[in-house]
Amino acid sequence: MLIAMTAAALGLLAYAALCMLQPFARCRKCGGDGEKHGWLGTRTCSRCHGDRYRLRVGRRLHNAWRRTYRDGTR
16 A cells, blocks of 8 residues: 555656646647648647647646636735
8 A cells, every 4th residue: 555655656746747847748639740630631630729739737737726826815
């Protein structure tokens, strides 16, 4: 049990460090191409709008927490 809790804590810290160092990741829908390939042809990805990157979930949560904290202290 202690090993599992330690592994979970280390995984969480590693993901937090990853979100701090690399806040953007490749888009999941287009795979980082910026275009969606289908049988009708190629079009711009609707999720990333051709930017090829998305904001990581952890970074999105961090930004929301900071925004809430900042708005609460004003």
